Amino acid sequence: MERFWINGVPGRLIDITDRGLAYGDGLFETIAIRHSAPRFLDLHLDRLHAGAVRLGLPAPERGWLHAQLAAAAAGIDEGILKLTLTRGSGPRGYAPPAHPSPTVAWSTEPRKMQRWTQIRVRWCETIAGRNPATAGLKTLCRLEQVLARAEWQDESIAEGLMCDEQGLLTGGTASNVFVVVGNCLQTPEVTRSGISGIMRRVVMEQARECGIEVSEVPMTRLQLLEAREVFVSNALTGIRPVCQLGERDWSPGPVTRSLAMRLAKLGVDECAGNC
């Protein structure tokens, strides 16, 4: 059963004048719950607080928020914790209030995660925007991802890949994308588009720790198709190897497998099933 809190109080209603609704003026985090605890909670709170600084948005006191989220996850063996921070209500107009009263809301939902699965993906036609002012952040402005995800109903396709106007890959609608070229791991930059994912960060750290070179690069469709291995990452589903994109297919390769095993040791056992 889903449960909801707003500013620490059980509840699910917010005021229509909240700037999160009015202008997308806020951030969110989607966090896996495992064995009664929010996974990588410190990394999620790091990102939330860094994003709040970039937006000039007062963040809730970290110790308090950490304790609240930990308490909310208690008793849930496997599930999802969603956390939203907005600039709260204020007078009409884009100008942020001088003294905002942010809204911080969270909810929990018990849900079984998918285990290690190879996935089929597609190209999306929706062009990913270039938004340097907010790129990398998980802001509430996600309409392009919605439009891209609305392009297919075929449930055998797990994810869609988006490109910008120049044909450069920005990521999946709800994931980051990695490719293996030679012995290097590559992923699109997130300085103009895309989100700096938590699982992306963990994957990059783990790869570097085991001596794999990692680079953030501009990446064309062709570069992706020519890669030896392709996988996507997401905080809820860990990493998932891409087995098919159009005419191209792949088998899970050694780099993907070894990263999945390292992640399993960090509690990301979605990846561990068939390694």
Add this chain to the structure above:
Amino acid sequence: MERFWINGVPGRLIDITDRGLAYGDGLFETIAIRHSAPRFLDLHLDRLHAGAVRLGLPAPERGWLHAQLAAAAAGIDEGILKLTLTRGSGPRGYAPPAHPSPTVAWSTEPRKMQRWTQIRVRWCETIAGRNPATAGLKTLCRLEQVLARAEWQDESIAEGLMCDEQGLLTGGTASNVFVVVGNCLQTPEVTRSGISGIMRRVVMEQARECGIEVSEVPMTRLQLLEAREVFVSNALTGIRPVCQLGERDWSPGPVTRSLAMRLAKLGVDECAGNC
């Protein structure tokens, strides 16, 4: 006093799972009320319905909505009507529900509009994104405008102008921009960034009706500074001549004045004061 309705019922609370809040998955309109009626209501509803088609979002029945908004404006001599349409609540994830129940909300607020004023403007440092999938629409994703508007507190500056990565002008934070070059009226395209404003549309129509050539063009900072006349347009404030931008100043010119007089005949008497 502000009044609020949600789906036709007085109220101001929405569910935290509304996709308007979660993803900016919706549209809004800001409409001037004059003499108990929403001004240019048909144009606003045209834009809302065209935007809903682009987003694949079911729009409320137009006759019903028109009647509701007309009723909401009754008794308000001068004020603001804000209308919001979202894809409503749905399951977690970007994929739109197969059968969404949209949220349509509106509010009214009596407020005196500013009359014809020359304004000072500034350049914003926040880079306007390029988002071809949603450009032109007044979506709920307005975080860049918020960040741009947060750049200044000086109340003598009425508006900030935003440029994209290439240094092309996209508009004001909450207005469209027009310049007069020779005898032509020029305004930035809204195919990759910016909003297709209702007052912008009215100004373009009025200009064409009185024989002024109008073009939508890529526009650099320099082109704006070299223009003979510059003004901004907005549904609430009509048109306002720019008198100062940094070192450059202007006096209201003949094209701006003649457009203001034409708009006054359409009920946009904000413009008419000193023509």
